[in-house]
Amino acid sequence: SLAVHKDGAPRYKRESRRPAYLDNIETSFSMNALEKAKNNQDDLVCLFQKVLSDINIASRKAIYEQYDTDIGIMRIIGPGQNAGVYEIPKSETEGSQQAMAVTVDGNGYYVAIEPFVGAMHTVAESYRNLSSSGAEPIGITNCLNFANPYKPENYYFFEMAVKGMSKAAEMFQIPITGGNVSFYNESEDGPVLPTPTIGMVGLLENKEDAIPARAPEESVIYRIGFFQPELSCSRYRQIVSGFVKFGEDKTPQLPALDIHLEKKVASWIREKKKIISGCIDISGGGSFVALAKLFFAEYEASSAFASCELDPNFVINDLNFFGESACSYLIAIAKEKESQAITALEEKKIPYEKIAITGNKEKEAQLKILDYSLLWKDLYQAFDNGLSRYF
Numbered sequence: 453s454l455a456v457h458k459d460g461a462p463r464y465k466r467e468s469r470r471p472a473y474l475d476n477i478e479t480s481f482s483m484n485a486l487e488k489a490k491n492n493q494d495d496l497v498c499l500f501q502k503v504l505s506d507i508n509i510a511s512r513k514a515i516y517e518q519y520d521t522d523i524g525i526m527r528i529i530g531p532g533q534n535a536g537v538y539e540i541p542k543s544e545t546e547g548s549q550q551a552m553a554v555t556v557d558g559n560g561y562y563v564a565i566e567p568f569v570g571a572m573h574t575v576a577e578s579y580r581n582l583s584s585s586g587a588e589p590i591g592i593t594n595c596l597n598f599a600n601p602y603k604p605e606n607y608y609f610f611e612m613a614v615k616g617m618s619k620a621a622e623m624f625q626i627p628i629t630g631g632n633v634s635f636y637n638e639s640e641d642g643p644v645l646p647t648p649t650i651g652m653v654g655l656l657e658n659k660e661d662a663i664p665a666r667a668p669e670e671s672v673i674y675r676i677g678f679f680q681p682e683l684s685c686s687r688y689r690q691i692v693s694g695f696v697k698f699g700e701d702k703t704p705q706l707p708a709l710d711i712h713l714e715k716k717v718a719s720w721i722r723e724k725k726k727i728i729s730g731c732i733d734i735s736g737g738g739s740f741v742a743l744a745k746l747f748f749a750e751y752e753a754s755s756a757f758a759s760c761e762l763d764p765n766f767v768i769n770d771l772n773f774f775g776e777s778a779c780s781y782l783i784a785i786a787k788e789k790e791s792q793a794i795t796a797l798e799e800k801k802i803p804y805e806k807i808a809i810t811g812n813k814e815k816e817a818q819l820k821i822l823d824y825s826l827l828w829k830d831l832y833q834a835f836d837n838g839l840s841r842y843f
Contacts, residue, residue, distance in 0.1 A: 468611050469604035478702035481684040483770040485692045493824045501834035506691050509737045510838020533665035533749055535585040551659035553587035555652055560645030565704055567609045571616030571648050576714055578652035580733035583718035586663040586725040587654030594631035594650055599643030601635050609646035623711040661725050665732040667746035669758040671784045673808040677717045681775025682707040687736040688774035709778045720800050727793055730784035738774040742782045748832050757817035757828040758810040766807045
């Protein structure tokens, strides 16, 4: 049916039906792959390398190195981190210290689990990526990829994802400036996952305030925010145990999402960016992947790894290490600014937990975990070459 709205364009309304599997929810789930690997260093390295080389976690260098990312030598932070940050060109009459941050995110798996909340998660992930770069999010675009809309279940995913995306944008108070829709994305293997892809731009008033996703030497790393890890829907589960078969297996649960808390923590990061040396949000792969990426980015920027020792009080198990959570970040703080950061976090009642310290840069820099010392270069190699088999 076609409806014409007085304040907008014509709107088509097709038959929509919620798939039954969405309500067959998995009420409890746990994993112990890390617990088993903890008994042997080789098993631990093998598990970490398997996670870091996964197609959805590994370095995108094989893709972005095919393109010009310098953009007229205006690049401040290049691809491979939270967001690309680029200097805004100065006009002939007026100088500018401003910079623009750009990120693109999508998680069709989350949307296939619950389209409304899954789409909200996608918007929130973009929001975190910009905020962890120090930028204020100011605009959204989108590319919506879905299957045949004449099938009621497919249209339901599209309808609810659009509503979820709209709700998140409204709550974050960020305008959606445009976008496009691609339907009929199917093959002999079946339809693609319902995938709203979000592009978001942010603004830095001073380009010098951009925050890299790096772990400098002689710093302290904290996990901050409202960490509520979930393994059920995690990339880690897919890597270790395989994909959930929708309609056959029980449907996983998504991490809790609270937009008000998202804004609170992200605002703190943007306000305190001058005392933060590095920042990354916790998403696919959980806290372990976020931690590794901080050190990998430092290596790519300086050709040297910093050593890392996990805090003895940090709990090392599958849920805490690989669980995915909204509203959570890792931040690197110079040791001399640690007390200042803690005071600022406590003032805003933002939870924090020390997870690691970094040491000097060394040729054979290590990640010290449990009673083991793992070479960063061995883990980085898995991450760096993860996409090589596709090129």
